[in-house]
Amino acid sequence: MNTYITINYVLLAIVFTFLFVEGMSAISFIYDRKSLPKVKKYLDPVWGIVGTFVVFFVVNTEVLYPSIMPAIDYLYVFPILLATLLFIGRNVFLVFSEYIWKDSKFSQLMLARVYSLITFIIIIILLSIFISIISGVGTNATLTGFSTSVFLSNPYVLGFIVGTLLIAFGLSFVFYKIEKMNVLSPISTVLGLFLFVFSISHLGLNVNYLTYILAAAIAAVSIFYYMTGKARREIIFIVAFLSVISINFLNYGKVFGTQSLTSYLNNSAVASAGILVTIVGGFLLTAMLIFFLYMYKLPEKENSSYDYEESSDEDEKVGIANLYIIPNNNKVNGKEHKAGKDRKR
C-alpha cells in the first residue's frame, strides 16, 4: 500500500465526512425550522474548519499528483469553478444568518435556508466530480473532454447522488435529534443505502462484504434512534469516515475508471518533503483539533475573572458569544446545559 495514496485517501474521507454532516445541516434547515438553533450550535464553530479541510485535500492532491491536475482542470473546470463560486455564497449566507439583526427584513432562518440550497448544490457538484474521477463516467479516453449529457444520462450516477442525499436526510434526524416525523429517518436511510450500494456496484466500483457491514451499521444507527430516541454524533462521524475510506480502498489506485493512480504519483523529492510537512502539520492540526473539541465539550465557567474596577455587575461579565454573536449559541454546548441551565444570562 502506497503511503502517499493512503494519506490522500484519509484526507478525502475526512473532507467528505465533514461535507456529509454539513449536508445534514443543510437538510435540517429546510426540513424543520425548529432545528435552527441545534444546527447552528454545531455549525457555527466548525464551518471555517470544514472549508479549510477542502483546501487541505486539494493542495495535498496537487503535492502528490501534480501531473493529474492538467487533466482534471480541463475536464472539470466549469463545475470546480462553479463550486468555488458557490463556496463564497455558502460562507456569506451562513455568517450573515449568524449576525443578522432582529428587525431586519431577512430572517435568520431565511438566510440559513439560502445557505442550505447553496450547500446542496456544492455537495452535488463535488459528489459528481468524485464519482466521475473514480469511475471515469463522462470523460473521454484521452481525458481532454467531459460529456455532461453522457454523465447525466447515466442512471447509476444519479442513483449514487440521490442515495447519498437520502442517507444524509435519514441521518440528519439522528445527528440533530429532529423529532418531526422521525419515522422518515430509517425509511430514508435504508432506501438511500440500497440505492447507493446498487448504483456504485453498477458504476463498476468494487463492493464487498465490508460495504454491506457498513451499510448495515448506518441503517442500525438510524433504526436504533427511531426506536429509542438515543444517538451519539461520534458514531455518525465514524461510520461516514469508514464508508468513504472503504470505497477508496476497495477501488484502490483506480482513477478515471481504468487508469492507475500510481502512474500520476509525484516522483520528485517534493512528495517526500510533502509527507514530512503532512506529519509535522498533521501533528499540530490534531493537537489544535483536540483543543477545539476539549473547549467545545467544556462547560462554561461559573465565575468570570473579568475584573474591571469600574463595574462588578454580573451582566457585564457575559462573554461575546452570548452578547454579540448568537444569543443562544453556547447554552447547550456539550455538558454545560446540565450544569448551567439555571444560570443568569
Next chain:
Amino acid sequence: MVNLVLFDAGLMGYSLAVHILLVTVGMTLPIIMSIAEFVSIKYKVKIYDVLAKRLANALIIFFAVGTASGVVVAIELFVLWPKFISVLGQVGILPLYMEIFAFFTEAIFLGIYIYFWNKFKSRIRHWLLSVFIAIGAVMSGVFITMINAFMNTPKGFNIPYYLSTGKIIDVNPFAVLNTPTTWIEIGHVIGSTIFAGAAFFLAYFAYKLLKTKGIEREYYKKAAKIAAAIVIIAIILTVIIGIESITNLMVYQPEKFAALEMNFNSGPHVAEVIGGFLVNNKTIDSINIPGLMSFLATGSFNGVIASNDSLSAYAKSTWPPITVVHNTFDIMVGLGVLIGILMVIFLIIWLLNVDKIRDKFESNKFFNRLLSKKIFSDPFDNPLVLKVLIVIGALAAFLLEDGWVTDEVGRQPWIIYNVMTVSAAANTSPSVLPIGIAIIAFYVVVLPATILFVRRVMKKRDLKSELGVKP
C-alpha cells in the same frame, strides 16, 4: 473571439485584487484586536475589551468572505494555470501546503476565541488565542509570498535542463523557502499589507472621531491610537524594506528593474526617469533628474549602472508593458514615501501631546508656543489631521493594489521568470468564460455587501450597554 489567455490573466488578476483587500483586513484585525484585549487585561480598562469584542465580530464576518475568496484564488491557480501548477507541484509547492496549516491555526483558534469566549477562566489564556490567530493570518501571507518569490526568482531545480527538455530534475523542495528575493519580498508584502489594513481602520476610526462625541468618541479615540501606532511602524518598515527590495531587483531581476525605471541607459551618472510614456522606444513627457538613479543605486552620482539594468540589453518581446509598470512604480514610491513622511510628522505631534512629555517641557516657552498652535494640538482631536488620516486610508488601499500591479505586471510575459510564459501556462478551455464572468459579477456584489453588513452590525451595538453604563 475572446483571447482566453488574457481572460485567464484578467480573471486571476481581478480575483487577487479583491482578495488582497480582504487579506489586509484579515491580517490587521487580529493584531488590533489582540492589542486591545491585552490592554484591557493589563490595565483593566473595559472600553478596550468592548473594542476587542467588536473587532472579533467584524473579523469573523470578514474571515468568512476572506477564506472563501482565498479558496477561489487557490482553485483559480489550479484550474486557470494547469501547466504552471504542474511545475510548481514538482518543485515548489511546499509553501502553499504549509499555508494550509497556518490557515488551520487561524480558523481553529478564531472559532475557539469567539464561540468559547465564556469558557475561559483565565483572560490571559483567552488573549493568547488572539496571538495565535494573528500568527496564523500573518504566516498565511508569508507562505503565499514565498510562492510569489519563486515565480520571480525560480530556484530548486535544473532550469537549463528543463528549458531544453521540458523535464524536471535535481529538485530541492526546500529551496523555494529561500530564493534570493524571498525574505525581502515577505518583509515588503507583509509590511505593506499590515500598513494598508491599519490605515484603513485608522481612516474609519478617524471618520468616527469626526462624527461622535462623549463616551463613544473616547472609544474611537482609543481604537484610533492602536491603529495609528501600527500604521506608523508598518509604513516605516515598508519604506525601508522597499528601498532594499529595489536593490535586490537590480541584482536578481534586472529586466524588471529596467522596466520599472524605464531605463535605457547604462554607465555612470544615469538619470532617474520620473513619470512619462514610452512611444516608439522613446521616453516622452518624463522628468529626468541627472545622476539620481546612479546615486540611488550606488550612493554616488557618478556610480555605474550595469548594462543589464538597461532595457536595451533585452529583446523587446520580453519587455513588460513599460509605461504601465513604470508609472505604477513611481506612484507607489512617491505616495509611499509621502505617507511615510506624513506619519512621522503625525508621530511627532502625537508624542508632543503625550501628558508625560508635555509636563516635562512645561516651563519651556518655545515648546508652549509651539503647542498653542492648532496644528500641534492633539492630532486625534484635530479635524484637519483626522481628515488627512481618512485620505491616507483610501490612498493606502490604492497603494497596495498599485504595488501588486507593479510586481505582477512587471514580471510579464513570464509566469515563472525566464522559465515559463503566461500564455504557455494558461488553461484555454472555453468553459472558463461563463463561470469567470460569474465570479467577477459575484465579487462586485459580495465585497460591498459584506462591508455594508459589518457596518450595520456595528451600528446596531449600543456602546453604553456594552460598557455597562446605566442610562
